[in-house]
Amino acid sequence: MSGQPIFILKDGSKRTRGRDAQGNNIMAAKAVAEAVRTTLGPKGMDKMLVDSMGDVTITNDGATILKEMDIEHPAAKMIVEVSKTQDEEVGDGTTSAAVVAGELLKKAEDLIDMDIHPTVIASGYRLAAAKAVELVQGLAKDIDENDVDLLNSIAATAITGKGAESAKALLAKISVEAVTSVVDETNGKKQVDREQINVVKKVGGRIEDSELIKGMIIDKERVHSNMPEMVKDAKILLLNEAIELKDTEIDAEISITSPDQLQLFLDQEEAMIKATVDKVINSGASVVFVQKGVDDMAQHFLAKAGLMVVRRVKKSDMEKLSRATGAALISNFDEIAADDLGYAALVEEKKVSGDAMIFVTGCENPKSVSILLRGGTDHVIDSIESALEDSLRVVGVVIEDKKLVAGGGSPEVELSLRLNEYAATLEGREQLAVRAYAEALEIIPKTLAENAGLDPIDMLMDLRSSHEKGLKTAGLDVFKGEVVDMWKEFVVEPLRVKTQVINAATESAVMILRIDDVIATTKSQGAPGGMDMGGMDPGMGMDMP
Missing domain, CATH: 1.10.560.10 (GroEL-like equatorial domain)
Incomplete structure (x- = not known):
């Protein structure tokens, strides 16, 4: 050798x-x-x-x-x-x-x-x-975490130089109010869960039009035009379950031999949906947020009863709604009870830059809040969001650590x-x-x-x-x-x-x-995924004595 x-x-x-x-x-x-x-x-x-x-x-x-x-x-x-x-x-x-x-x-x-x-x-x-x-x-x-002026200064320092100078004071104020709204205390130690601050971006308007909503903004609209656009003193029901007929778990065939049987079948379907809708109406709820779908017939019955219903709400938004309004997340229609309902002073559908959005405000314990960011272009809003994100995190860290x-x-x-x-x-x-x-x-x-x-x-x-x-x-x-x-x-x-x-x-x-x-190492000579090490020597041999 x-x-x-x-x-x-x-x-x-x-x-x-x-x-x-x-x-x-x-x-x-x-x-x-x-x-x-x-x-x-x-x-x-x-x-x-x-x-x-x-x-x-x-x-x-x-x-x-x-x-x-x-x-x-x-x-x-x-x-x-x-x-x-x-x-x-x-x-x-x-x-x-x-x-x-x-x-x-x-x-x-x-x-x-x-x-x-x-x-x-x-x-x-x-x-x-x-x-x-x-x-x-x-x-x-x-520092004293209740010193709002100092917290505003910290937020402003984090925002400075991030392309949002024109609205620095407003964004700092929004950051501080948002973070202080979601502070939790566990074993005498304060904690800030950033996940409870919902940031919604909408192109249109000026940066100065951005605002903090003490509650939730849901980027959805009512399921039926005959439903009320505004509900005051709303009793809120949160459903994880769809308001529609369930599919059978096994393949089944129904043999219908006469028009009467078809009508009977349709009447039975309607009766089943009506029974489900009645459980929702009898709960005393005036606003219903549904994580899944709502059947067309169910929409008709709910609109007739004067309820506001929003469907296909994201799971994360449902959890934030639960925190903000105090409503329980319900998975079974038979278990709906009066104390499962949440409360909000106002639930309203408003147009923002031409798109309908649901605003849930005046919650008793708004442990989830929303920030509506406005700006002339997508790039402007993205820049503001980046600055705001830094500001929110920094204020949260200061409240937790109390050291500057x-x-x-x-x-x-x-x-x-x-x-x-x-x-x-x-x-x-x-x-x-x-x-x-x-x-x-x-x-x-x-x-x-x-x-x-x-x-x-x-x-x-x-x-x-x-x-x-x-x-x-x-x-x-x-x-x-x-x-x-x-x-x-x-x-x-x-x-x-x-x-x-x-x-x-x-x-x-x-x-x-x-x-x-x-x-x-590469998978094979010339294979995709081979790593270019930027100017490294290809010395593959190892000299052994």
Whole structure:
């Protein structure tokens, strides 16, 4: 065998190892971070994404951009995962997480060039991340979750720079009212279930026409034109069962030999439907929401009785209606009782941009609320929805955690200074990794300055100077182009946004750093689904001594 290569990978496989693999992965991750970097902050730019079908998305939300970019490189996908996790956990800070992860890898590349082993860098980064989380928790301030002005400021900070500036105050107010309406308390701890906030988008009108409905909006209409359009003091029945004749479970044939028998059969069908409808009418309900279908004959009887009926309502909407009105979900007509009915002060069918919708308002306990979003085009509404989504999640996180930190790059500068002090207490090469981590965090204030057309070096020097003098909440006001106290300006963010950015960015950077061998196999030569590793060497042979 002397020196003869042994091929253990199938033909068409690609392999990259050592410094090449690390360099390749870091380059891909940095490219992803660079792609979203210009969107960071209130003055960040937007990206236009066009998919294979020609559909256009205009956004500056990091998670949305990375999701729509359809990235192939496996290391780059890890940065996308960071942004996705950030979005799921806290809803904001998605761009920051990707940018910090990219910068950590850029700094690590410099250390690798100095012959510092990736394992040592990973160890140093983990130490720095643990210390950073501890420090940022020390910077956080407790707040009163009932302080509406402060909650409005938090919501406005999340909306800023998301393409909804003109209606920022209105959207912030709607966000706060919506979240505070659905707060639940379990074992003394407040929780916000985002699922209980229903967002309905309708093209037409202005952004300023958007409103919060303390109740539900159902994107359906009455099943029969003779039914009332408006019901006051509505008693609401929620049915999971269809109001129609059930099909037989087995194939059956009915032999009819005379017209009288046919009439008898039809009369029997009508009597059965009438009996079912009578159970609904006798329940005392004035409005009925049905998850399934309603027979034409049943519609006639229900309209005659003066009931408003809506059919084919989504299961999720039925569950929200149950929470909002206090009605029980009924699956058996024989079990309908008076205390199963819910209540709403008003159920009304209204036209919104030419489409009929059912508004259920004035609920006794509106634990489900709806937000009606309006805008001139689909793109405008999608942009507003993205901003509103971030705002809702952020306000929810603040109410749950009751802790805030200053915005405007303030925590990152403070952490950078303190981590440099911490690095001096360490021995060994981890010290260099901690210093690199400290420098990497400064990418946030630098990018904020760059995106606002300011000099990043000058702004960073001013920020450091303010923090060295003890002003821990000094941040960059990108509108004035100067360093100010972010607490006085009410530019604040939830603590969880920052801790999640630190943890998620560190974990992904460490994971990518520890990869020194990339082996990509294909199903067969030229088969679809083969992975293009973006410039990797096709060295398939493994030399064995």
